Amino acid sequence: MKKILTLVFVSVLGGIITLSAYKYFIEETQPITITDNQQEPSFINANYDATTSNLLSNADIDFTVAAENTVHAVVHVKNTALVTGRPTLQDFFYGRQATPRAQVGTGSGVIINKDGYIITNNHVIAGSNKISITLNDNRVYDAKLIGTDEETDIALLKIDAEEDLPSIAFGDSDTAKVGEWVLAVGNPFNLTSTVTAGIISAKSRDLSTNKSQSFIQTDAAVNPGNSGGALVNARGELIGINTAISSQTGSYIGYSFAVPSNIARKVVEDIMEFGDVQEGVLGVSILNSQSQEAKELGVNEIQGVYVSNVEANSGADKSGIKNGDIIKKLDNIEISKFSDLSGYLKTKRPNDVVNVEILRNGRIKSIPVKLSKSDIISVEFMDMQLRNIPSKLKKAYDISHGVIVQDNKNAFLYSKLGFRSGYIITGINDMKIQSVADISKFSEKYGADAQDNIYRLEYLDSNLEKKEVIFR
Numbered sequence: 001m002k003k004i005l006t007l008v009f010v011s012v013l014g015g016i017i018t019l020s021a022y023k024y025f026i027e028e029t030q031p032i033t034i035t036d037n038q039q040e041p042s043f044i045n046a047n048y049d050a051t052t053s054n055l056l057s058n059a060d061i062d063f064t065v066a067a068e069n070t071v072h073a074v075v076h077v078k079n080t081a082l083v084t085g086r087p088t089l090q091d092f093f094y095g096r097q098a099t100p101r102a103q104v105g106t107g108s109g110v111i112i113n114k115d116g117y118i119i120t121n122n123h124v125i126a127g128s129n130k131i132s133i134t135l136n137d138n139r140v141y142d143a144k145l146i147g148t149d150e151e152t153d154i155a156l157l158k159i160d161a162e163e164d165l166p167s168i169a170f171g172d173s174d175t176a177k178v179g180e181w182v183l184a185v186g187n188p189f190n191l192t193s194t195v196t197a198g199i200i201s202a203k204s205r206d207l208s209t210n211k212s213q214s215f216i217q218t219d220a221a222v223n224p225g226n227s228g229g230a231l232v233n234a235r236g237e238l239i240g241i242n243t244a245i246s247s248q249t250g251s252y253i254g255y256s257f258a259v260p261s262n263i264a265r266k267v268v269e270d271i272m273e274f275g276d277v278q279e280g281v282l283g284v285s286i287l288n289s290q291s292q293e294a295k296e297l298g299v300n301e302i303q304g305v306y307v308s309n310v311e312a313n314s315g316a317d318k319s320g321i322k323n324g325d326i327i328k329k330l331d332n333i334e335i336s337k338f339s340d341l342s343g344y345l346k347t348k349r350p351n352d353v354v355n356v357e358i359l360r361n362g363r364i365k366s367i368p369v370k371l372s373k374s375d376i377i378s379v380e381f382m383d384m385q386l387r388n389i390p391s392k393l394k395k396a397y398d399i400s401h402g403v404i405v406q407d408n409k410n411a412f413l414y415s416k417l418g419f420r421s422g423y424i425i426t427g428i429n430d431m432k433i434q435s436v437a438d439i440s441k442f443s444e445k446y447g448a449d450a451q452d453n454i455y456r457l458e459y460l461d462s463n464l465e466k467k468e469v470i471f472r
Contacts, residue, residue, distance in 0.1 A: 016128055063183055063197060066236035071193040072166040074185045074230050076134040077120050077143075077157075079105040081127045108229030109133065110187035112240060112268070114164035118157040119268055120228030121243055122148045125155050135157050136193055136428060147271035151242055152259055152346065153226075154267045168230060171237025172261035173216065174201055174333060174344070181361075186229025190311070205257060206339035207244065207436040214343025215257035218241045222256035231258040240264075255399065262347040264285040270349070278350040280371030282356070283314020284321060285390055286338050304328045305335055306361060309390040311377050312435075320355065323392075329357035344355035345371070379436040382444055382451050383410040388435050389424065397464060401434045402426040417469060420462070427458035 001057040074118030082100045107124030111117070118133065125131055131143040141159040148155040171221065177180075177200065178351030184196045205215040222242050231240030247253045272275045287294050287308040294300040304326040310317050327335050330344045331354060348354060350373040357366050378387035385407035389399060413419035425433055428442055446453045458468050 016352065017147050025189055031309070033302070061181060061234070063160050063181070063234060064196075066183055066232055066234055067185070067195045069166075069236045070168060070183065070185045070230055070232050071195065072136045074136070074193070075109045075111060075112045075118060076108045076187045076190075076192055077109045077118075077123045077124055078132045078134070078226060079128040080130040080132070081105070082129050094140070100168045106187065106190060107224055107227040108225065110230045110240070110241065111165050112169045112170070112238070113167050114167055116159040116161050117146070117262060117268070117272075118159065119241060120155050120157060121241065122153045122155045124228045125157070131157060133157070133191045134192070135165075136392050142391065143352075147275060149267050149271070149277045152263055152267050152277075154241065154259060154264050156268045156271050156364070160262040161452065168232065168236070168238045170261050170265045171183075171233055171235070172241040173239045173262045174347075176216065176233065176239050176260075178203060181234050182220055183217065184217055184222050184226060184258075185231065185232065186222070186226035186242060188223035188225040190225060193336055194226075201255070203260075204337065204339040204343050206337075207246075207257065214260060214263065214339045214346065216260050218256055218258065218281075219254055220256060221227075221252045224250065226256075237261075260343065263343065266347045266349075278349045279374040280345060280350045280352050281311075281314065281377055282341075282345060282354070282369060283316040284327075285309035285311075285343065286327075287338070299326070302326055302441050303336060305338055307339055307358075309392050311388060312391065313372075313376060315369045315372045316356075319356075319367050321358065321367060321369065322360070323440045324360070326359040327356060331355050335368075375436060375440055377436065379404065379439050379443070381439050383414070384413070384419075386436055386439055387427065399424065399460070399464075401432060401438050402460065403433055403439060416459070417467075419459075422462045424460040424464075425457070426460060426466075427456070428454055 025444060028122050079367050081103050099463070104140040105124065109118040109124075111122035112119050125145060128145070131145060133141045133143045141156040141161065146158050151402055166245060180200045182198060182200055184198070186194060188194055198218050200216060201219050202217040205217045206213045207215060216231065216239070220231070222245050226242045229242045230238055233239050239261045241264050242256060242258045243338075244257045245252055246255035246257070267277055284307045287299065287306040289300045289302070289306070294306065297306070299306045306323045307321060307323055307327060310321055310323060329335055329343065330341065333340065333344050335341050348371055350371055354373050355366055355369060356365060356369050377387060384405055385401045387406050389402060389404050393399065405421055405423045405425070407421060408414055408419050410419065427433055431438060431442065433439065443450050455471050456468065457464070457471070461467055
């Protein structure tokens with residue numbers, strides 16, 4: 001037993017001596033540094049900027065100044081309308097007329113200058129008999145309706161105050177970026193001066209198939225009553241007028257939409273200067289990228305929009321834009337879908353010049369185009385929307401002249417003749433109709449009595465059969 005213990009002891013001692021000799025004679029001496037690091041561990045917060053790897057300061061997301069400046073310029077809009085309900089059985093029995101009653105609707109508005117001009121949505125004040133405005137300090141004023149534009153859902157009001165009013169400056173909605181922080185300010189559910197925050201989720205969003213719309217989409221909470229309120233950026237600049245939500249419940253579920261400020265600004269400026277909206281048109285028809293024709297042509301996945309038809313005598317026609325061109329940009333605005341194009345054109349007027357960048361035969365070309373008046377393409381006539389027949393349609397069906405009915409609200413023509421969309425008017429009285437310019441001449445000659453001065457109407461029905469009706 002002693003021999004075993006002695007052997008173990010000798011072995012351990014030999015190992016210690018060997019290791020000590022190696023450390024002393026062979027291995028180089030390495031200095032050992034001890035650091036007393038008391039620094040707190042760092043965390044990347046929600047404001048981390050992945051493009052620069054820098055943390056954004058709290059000041060970059062401080063909305064307090066923008067919110068404080070905005071709430072005083074956002075007002076509560078109350079619309080009072082007189083509506084007549086359905087007559088009751090007692091009304092019918094006693095021969096009474098149904099009694100009109102007051103119906104009140106509410107929304108929001110934005111003061112856009114110190115003189116008391118207020119922008120809101122058309123649907124907020126539609127059908128009103130009286131409009132009243134409540135400021136953030138609870139002062140109440142009666143408002144005058146200056147003008148409206150149903151297509152963009154914008155209305156302009158005016159109040160007369162004793163002093164200059166707080167207002168919000170317009171920002172440039174074209175330069176707003178997806179992902180940018182925004183505030184929605186309004187009066188949801190009659191809760192005045194409510195501020196919510198979110199980001200721009202998308203731009204040039206089209207929610208309708210029968211109108212060319214171009215909304216800013218945001219995830220800032222917007223509810224009934226926010227309509228007509230302000231969408232502002234972090235600098236407090238007005239970049240949109242809150243207009244709609246997408247919801248199955250009627251309340252906010254994550255999607256809200258605003259009319260871009262550049263469109264809203266142009267509409268109110270037109271109303272103030274001209275009394276109505278001045279619409280400048282490019283004069284081209286765009287092929288739907290989802291259509292079968294687009295797929296057959298192989299242009300359903302292009303970056304841009306495909307020109308399928310150029311209107312005769314339009315600015316596009318005079319400037320040399322051709323069928324088959326692909327529009328890539330208008331000025332410096334990228335065009336990837338029709339709502340991009342229509343949204344930008346809504347900020348322009350007739351005779352404005354727009355630089356159109358097109359792709360033709362694999363080459364990029366920039367063409368300046370002077371925008372035309374909308375009445376060279378379409379015109380309102382006797383409660384009908386008439387437009388020139390696209391040259392492609394003329395060629396395909398061998399139609400020499402006429403104007404096509406785009407929309408018909410004329411009850412008499414619909415009930416008596418079946419007039420509907422797609423019918424083509426080829427002649428009125430002794431005049432051959434070549435284009436909407438002829439319709440405009442006839443309308444100017446007779447004014448509001450135009451329909452009473454028609455004694456013969458020639459047209460093609462939906463089967464392109466020639467028809468003629470004599471009015472006695």
